[in-house]
Each structure stands twice: as C-alpha cells, then as structure tokens.
Amino acid sequence: MVRLDVLVNNAGINRSKRQTSADGIELTFATNVLGYFLLTRDLLDLLRASAPSRIVNVASTYASDLDLADLQFQRRAYEGRKAYAQSKACNRMLTWALRGGSKAAALPPTQWRPAWS
Numbered sequence: 001m002v003r004l005d006v007l008v009n010n011a012g013i014n015r016s017k018r019q020t021s022a023d024g025i026e027l028t029f030a031t032n033v034l035g036y037f038l039l040t041r042d043l044l045d046l047l048r049a050s051a052p053s054r055i056v057n058v059a060s061t062y063a064s065d066l067d068l069a070d071l072q073f074q075r076r077a078y079e080g081r082k083a084y085a086q087s088k089a090c091n092r093m094l095t096w097a098l099r100g101g102s103k104a105a106a107l108p109p110t111q112w113r114p115a116w117s
Contacts, residue, residue: 003050007043009036009091010058018078026072028080032087036094057095063088 013031021030036057047053065082066089069075073083 002046004043004046004053005050006054006056007040007047008056008058009039011035012058012060012084012088014080014084016080018073018083026074026083028083028087029071029090032084033090033094036091040094040098055095055098057091059091059095060085060088063092066090066093 011031013028015028019027021027023030025034040055047055062081062085065085067076067086071086071090073079
C-alpha cells in the first residue's frame, strides 16, 4: 500500500517585477499559495488513507499586507516584498481553512515558520 505520512508545503518565490504564470496568475501568488493548495488537494485522499498523517505549511515571519480585493496586484503598484508577504499570509489562511473543514479534521495541518540562524 502506498502511504504518505507527511506533506510539507515549502514554496517561496519573490520577484522584483510582476510576472504571470502560463495561466495568467501573478507568479508569486501562483507558486506560494496555489501550489500549496493544489498539491494538498491532489494528495488529500492519500493523506487521509495514511492516517495518522500531517500537513505542514511553511509560512514566514514576513506574512502581512493581505489585500483580499487585489491578490494579484492588478490595481495597485507591484512590490515584490509585499507580494511575498501577502502570499505567506494566504498560506496561514489556507492552514486555518484546512483545520476548520470537517473532512480535514482528521488531518490537522500545522504551520511552521522557519527562523533565521
């Protein structure tokens, strides 16, 4: 039987200029947020079948500047640091959303914030 005991989502890019993915999504958001979401969604059944298992979403001390009305920096000036900070705030929200879902309750996700050494 194939098992997956731990999924660690640890994507993080920071671009100085606004770029988009092949799908037209702002690249920092696509990588840092949608990457976590899609990989987790695609592996959720396997994680549940492998219980007890865990999801660890790597966040950042820089998580901030969340503007839910402009996640892709289409209306405001693009700043790489703000795009990164916003994406990491979204990672926290994704973790909280996963914890709150009744189906995901058997898989309590965890946030981890690495520190500078």
